[in-house]
Structures are given as structure tokens and as C-alpha cells.
Amino acid sequence: MPAKAIPFRKFSKRSQNQKVILEAAEKVFAEAGFAGATTQLIADVAGLPKANVHYYFKTKEEIYRRVVYNIFDIWMEAASAFDTALGPKEALSRYIDKKVDLARSHPYGSKVWAAEIMHGAPIIQDYLEGQLLEWSNDRGTHIERWIAGGEMDPIDPAHLLYMIWSTTQHYADFGHQINTLNGGKPYSDSQWQAVKKSIKTVILKGVGLSPD
Amino acid sequence: MPAKAIPFRKFSKRSQNQKVILEAAEKVFAEAGFAGATTQLIADVAGLPKANVHYYFKTKEEIYRRVVYNIFDIWMEAASAFDTALGPKEALSRYIDKKVDLARSHPYGSKVWAAEIMHGAPIIQDYLEGQLLEWSNDRGTHIERWIAGGEMDPIDPAHLLYMIWSTTQHYADFGHQINTLNGGKPYSDSQWQAVKKSIKTVILKGVGLSPD
DNA sequence: ACAATACTTGACCATACAGTCAATAAATTT
DNA sequence: AAATTTATTGACTGTATGGTCAAGTATTGT
Numbered sequence: 001m002p003a004k005a006i007p008f009r010k011f012s013k014r015s016q017n018q019k020v021i022l023e024a025a026e027k028v029f030a031e032a033g034f035a036g037a038t039t040q041l042i043a044d045v046a047g048l049p050k051a052n053v054h055y056y057f058k059t060k061e062e063i064y065r066r067v068v069y070n071i072f073d074i075w076m077e078a079a080s081a082f083d084t085a086l087g088p089k090e091a092l093s094r095y096i097d098k099k100v101d102l103a104r105s106h107p108y109g110s111k112v113w114a115a116e117i118m119h120g121a122p123i124i125q126d127y128l129e130g131q132l133l134e135w136s137n138d139r140g141t142h143i144e145r146w147i148a149g150g151e152m153d154p155i156d157p158a159h160l161l162y163m164i165w166s167t168t169q170h171y172a173d174f175g176h177q178i179n180t181l182n183g184g185k186p187y188s189d190s191q192w193q194a195v196k197k198s199i200k201t202v203i204l205k206g207v208g209l210s211p212d
Numbered sequence: 213m214p215a216k217a218i219p220f221r222k223f224s225k226r227s228q229n230q231k232v233i234l235e236a237a238e239k240v241f242a243e244a245g246f247a248g249a250t251t252q253l254i255a256d257v258a259g260l261p262k263a264n265v266h267y268y269f270k271t272k273e274e275i276y277r278r279v280v281y282n283i284f285d286i287w288m289e290a291a292s293a294f295d296t297a298l299g300p301k302e303a304l305s306r307y308i309d310k311k312v313d314l315a316r317s318h319p320y321g322s323k324v325w326a327a328e329i330m331h332g333a334p335i336i337q338d339y340l341e342g343q344l345l346e347w348s349n350d351r352g353t354h355i356e357r358w359i360a361g362g363e364m365d366p367i368d369p370a371h372l373l374y375m376i377w378s379t380t381q382h383y384a385d386f387g388h389q390i391n392t393l394n395g396g397k398p399y400s401d402s403q404w405q406a407v408k409k410s411i412k413t414v415i416l417k418g419v420g421l422s423p424d
Numbered sequence: 425a426c427a428a429t430a431c432t433t434g435a436c437c438a439t440a441c442a443g444t445c446a447a448t449a450a451a452t453t454t
Numbered sequence: 455a456a457a458t459t460t461a462t463t464g465a466c467t468g469t470a471t472g473g474t475c476a477a478g479t480a481t482t483g484t
Contacts, residue, residue, distance in 0.1 A: 114385065120388050
């Protein structure tokens with residue numbers, strides 16, 4: 001919400017700078033936490049003077065809010081990969097693939113999200129109780145339908161979802177630990193492929209679906 | 213490390229107060245992050261004046277260090293539950309049980325640990341490269357032996373370990389989200405039992421071991 | 425009883441930080 | 455080209471916080 005009307009120019013200075021600031025902020029919030037993230041550091045990473053950051057965003061909290069909302073949007077988009085029309089094997093496979101892709105492409109966002117939840121979700125509590133709950137319940141009932149129809153083994157759908165969320169996001173949130181145990185090197189393309197395969201194999205077999 | 217010698221009295225005022233402070237600090241660090249945790253708040257939660265906290269611990273960082281080391285010790289103790297002499301089914305089952313117990317009994321510690329890793333492990337990097345790497349490699353070779361001996365399906369041992377870590381710790385680190393999706397209520401005893409069962413079932417079946 | 429050591433605590437200080445402001449420059453509109 | 459809006463930035467301010475200190479009280483040892 002700018003103070004005055006935004007020009008409809010597609011790449012206005014305004015939206016360009018906001019984007020740069022938000023990307024810098026995502027990284028800084030992920031690495032230092034909300035309280036540890038200084039506006040000065042965000043400005044430095046963005047390559048702007050601090051006062052300029054405050055010209056575009058009134059408060060640090062407003063920046064944080066925007067970052068968290070962005071992450072939620074990306075998460076919700078990925079959530080649509082869990083397409084129940086496909087049947088359990090395909091739906092779960094594609095969802096896992098998508099979530100691993102996200103862990104790789106948006107590690108900072110994942111960390112900010114994790115920290116937000118760990119601190120009691122002060123900003124996105126509403127979304128948890130709204131969209132996320134709705135989405136989970138919807139997917140849950142489909143999973144129960146598959147179980148009732150003998151298409152997969154019985155399991156509490158919530159636990160299955162948590163298992164997918166945790167295993168995939170772990171590769172973002174604990175990436176530092178994983179890299180350390182990998183000889184200090186980040187995962188290669190083929191290692192990321194192996195991640196997908198391992199997770200899909202265990203979870204699919206784990207609920208009675210033959211993988212590949 | 214006290215400035216002078218510690219009296220050998222088992223429950224000296226010193227060790228009592230340190231314990232109270234460290235427990236308070238663990239909670240505050242978990243909920244607010246390192247930078248967001250104020251010594252004043254730690255003192256308030258501990259029920260002591262701030263200056264008293266600084267009498268026992270020189271700096272906030274020293275308190276944080278102690279908290280993180282405590283967590284690592286608890287983690288390592290749990291790690292011994294992965295007893296390779298028992299064979300894959302029992303070893304994995306007991307380890308999962310133990311880790312879920314830990315997620316329930318030490319949620320704050322788990323969060324502090326997660327945040328420490330997410331911020332690049334500034335304090336415990338040495339442990340990651342030392343004890344944790346050693347432990348992981350040791351368990352990894354045993355898992356590979358089981359696989360070679362046909363006792364379980366092939367899987368990259370690292371991914372199996374990450375799967376256990378992530379699924380179990382998720383119930384601590386994302387407890388707020390889980391409670392929200394559980395109607396705002398914390399898990400009951402029987403729900404925690406179900407967590408263990410779900411995780412064990414999926415992972416054991418997922419690597420070709422019949423559960424229960 | 426006395427000394428010595430350990431603990432307690434309000435008041436204080438230096439620093440770092442979020443946010444402001446005014447003065448200037450660049451871009452856009454008329 | 456004048457006017458108006460938008461963007462840039464160094465300098466500044468008030469507040470919150472980590473840490474100190476000195477003056478006290480309790481505890482322990484002799």
C-alpha cells in the first residue's frame with residue numbers, strides 16, 4: 001500500500017526496489033531471525049541506504065509481513081500439486097517432488113516460515129486457522145476415501161501430511177547440517193534427485209503404494 | 213566455569229540458580245530467538261533480577277552456549293537408542309520412539325537447536341563436524357551392512373536418518389502449527405502414541421521391514 | 425564472635441538500533 | 455521549461471538493551 005497511487009508502469013522504480021528489498025530481507029530474516037535482522041543489514045544486502053528502505057516500507061515489521069505472505073503464497077501454489085483427482089500414488093509423488101523443488105529453490109523462505117511457526121505464528125495465525133486448515137481437511141478427507149476404498153494402507157492423514165512437510169522442508173531448514181555431513185558441499189543435481197527418490201520410495205511403500 | 217571454586221554441596225545455591233536460569237533461557241530463546249531474547253525477560257521468567265542473572269553468567273552468549281550444549285548432550289544420549297546390535301527393526305523402532313519422546317519432553321530445546329542450525333550453527337559447528345558426523349557415519353555403515361545382508365531395502369542411509377530426524381522433530385518445532393490444526397489443543401497421550409505408531413509404520417514398511 | 429566468601433539488587437552507562445527529517449536530485453506531467 | 459510528484463540520502467533522535475558497579479545481605483568457616 002503506497003501512500004499515493006502507483007503508476008501502472010510494469011517495472012516502476014517502486015516495484016523494482018521493493019522486490020530487491022524483499023529478497024534481501026528474506027535472506028537476512030532467514031539467517032538472523034526477526035529480531036536479529038537489522039534494517040541496516042537488509043539495506044546493505046539490497047545495496048541501498050537504510051533511509052531508502054524506510055521510504056518504501058514504513059517499519060521492519062511491514063517488511064517481515066510481506067516476506068511471510070510471499071512465502072505462504074508460494075506454499076499454497078505448491079499445495080495445488082497435491083491433486084486428488086490423480087489418485088494417491090500420483091498425487092503424493094507430485095506433491096513430494098514439488099515440495100523438494102521448493103526446498104531447493106526457496107531455502108530462505110522455508111527458514112523464515114519455520115521460524116515464524118516456532119515463535120507461535122504471530123503474523124500468519126489467521127492463515128493457519130483458515131486456508132491451511134481448510135486445505136488440510138480437504139486433502140485429509142480424500143486420503144481417508146482412498147483408504148476406505150482400499151487404495152492405500154490406513155494412516156492418520158494428518159500424520160502423513162506432516163511426514164511429507166517435515167521430510168521435504170528439512171532439506172531447506174537443516175540444509176547447513178546436511179551440507180556439513182556431506183563434506184561441507186551443497187547437494188548436486190543428482191543428489192537432489194536422490195532426495196526425491198528416497199522420500200517418495202519410503203513414503204509410498206510406507207502407505208502400501210508401490211513406487212516407480 | 214565459576215569465578216571461584218564451587219562448594220561440593222550437591223544443591224548449592226549456585227547450581228540451583230544456574231539451573232533455573234538455564235531453563236528459563238531455553239524457553240525464551242526458543243520463543244524469541246537469540247537476538248529477540250532479552251536478559252530482562254530471561255530474568256523475569258527465572259524470577260530473578262537481571263543483575264543476578266549476570267552474576268551467574270557473564271554474557272547472554274554464554275547462557276545461549278550452555279543451553280545449546282545441554283541440548284546436544286540430550287540429543288546424543290537419545291542417539292544411543294539407535295543400537296545397531298539389535299538389528300534394523302528394533303534399532304529403528306526404539307530410536308524413533310526415543311526421538312518422539314524427546315520432541316514431547318523437550319520442545320524448547322528442539323526449537324533452539326533448529327534455530328541454531330538454521331542460522332548456520334555458529335556455536336555447535338565443531339560438534340556437527342565431529343561427534344555428529346562420526347555418529348552418522350557409524351550408523352550409516354551399519355545400515356549399509358543390513359542392506360547388503362538383505363535385511364532391509366536399499367536406501368541412502370543419510371536420507372533415512374534425515375527422515376527420522378525431520379519427522380520426529382517436526383512435532384516439537386512445528387508444534388504450534390500441529391496444535392492449531394488439532395483444533396487448538398495440544399496432543400493427548402494417545403495422540404502421541406499414534407504419532408509414534410504412524411512414523412514407525414511408514415518408515416519401517418518404507419524400508420521393507422514389517423512393523424509391529 | 426569474627427572474618428571471609430558468596431549472593432542480591434537498584435541504579436547506572438554506553439551502544440546499537442528502528443525510525444524520522446529535511447534538503448536534494450531525478451523523473452514525470454502540464 | 456515550469457511545476458509537481460517520486461526517489462535518494464546523510465544526519466539525527468529516542469528508546470531498548472547488554473552489561474557494570476557499588477553497596478548491601480546472607481551464608482559459611484574458624
